[in-house]
Amino acid sequence: MAGQKSSLRLIAAGGGPPQGFYHAGIEIRLDPGALTYWRMPGGAGVPPIFSFEGSVNAAAIAVSYPAPMRIDEDGTEAFGYRGSVTFPLHVTPKDAARPVLLAVTLSYAVCARICLPAKAEARLTLDPALEASAASEGATAIAAAEAEVPLRLTPQQRDAKVAIDRDKTASLPTWRLSTNGDVEDLFAEAPRGWYFETRKLSRPGEFLIVAVEKPHGDGEAPVPVILTLKSERQSYEFSVDLDAASTP
CATH class of the missing domain: 2.60.40.1250 (Thiol:disulfide interchange protein DsbD, N-terminal domain)
Incomplete structure (x- = not known):
């Protein structure tokens, strides 16, 4: 049609x-x-x-x-x-x-x-x-x-493939994601009212995740986020809870 x-x-x-x-x-x-x-x-x-x-x-x-x-x-x-x-x-x-x-x-x-x-x-x-x-x-x-559909990872598979660490020096809630895989891009999905930007860093396999929007009166509890890592060979996705409190 x-x-x-x-x-x-x-x-x-x-x-x-x-x-x-x-x-x-x-x-x-x-x-x-x-x-x-x-x-x-x-x-x-x-x-x-x-x-x-x-x-x-x-x-x-x-x-x-x-x-x-x-x-x-x-x-x-x-x-x-x-x-x-x-x-x-x-x-x-x-x-x-x-x-x-x-x-x-x-x-x-x-x-x-x-x-x-x-x-x-x-x-x-x-x-x-x-x-x-x-x-x-x-x-x-x-x-x-x-x-081209991302493979869904279990928590155990996620932890074996990627490391996610809070950047305590950033003014906004920010995390650094590192992976050994050949990853082209990273996408973040979060509940309504939240928006997480993702940025590719100069070092291969490294990205920043930044919480740039959050609901009014919220933001202290861990936020369930789905991360999708795109790769030419095999993309994958997984769930992770990110603690977006203002001070880590």
């Missing part, structure tokens, strides 16, 4: 649900120069909103997000995608012997010189009788998108 500066379609890898779910995806293609946003859009923009109302024989539908890029929008940092993006879906049927009618309504924003709200609908039948083909266009696109 085509809209303002973008088009949307549903794709599938084909075949039945051998792992208990179908591999599908929502593909957005953007006009040259246009962008759309990640689940945490940065300093501007709005995240996509997915609705699967109208789907038939679907017990559960899980959406994944490929790691975003950092985009400069006239001095404001946005997190999102250019060119195209495919959001992988895992669609679990209620009855694996029957087809699933997958219906999606997606509300999102498309920005070029100006930002425009977009809304698109699409439907696709996932049939267990169809044979899967790893070389099909849908299977190839979905596999590529799933490879």
Whole structure:
């Protein structure tokens, strides 16, 4: 379905649900120069909103997000995608012997010189009788998108990969994150009212995390933050509690 500066379609890898779910995806293609946003859009923009109302024989539908890029929008940092993006879906049927009618309504924003709200609908039948083909266009696109989805780390895996230390000399609550991996960028997601900036340092694998906004009358308790580290080989994400009290 085509809209303002973008088009949307549903794709599938084909075949039945051998792992208990179908591999599908929502593909957005953007006009040259246009962008759309990640689940945490940065300093501007709005995240996509997915609705699967109208789907038939679907017990559960899980959406994944490929790691975003950092985009400069006239001095404001946005997190999102250019060119195209495919959001992988895992669609679990209620009855694996029957087809699933997958219906999606997606509300999102498309920005070029100006930002425009977009809304698109699409439907696709996932049939267990169809044979899967790893070389099909849908299977190839979905596999590529799933490879860009960050791997979720357990607390033990997180502690083995990264070190996060409070910078006691900074005027704002600030942490230094260090990792041995080849990390391109770092993104932080926090509860409503909080905003954490992330900055790449000159030394490879090192970043600053700075709490630049917090809710009025709050800020003393540890803040649950999701950190996403983007890497060309394997991105990953994890949860961590950051104590944003004014004095460490």
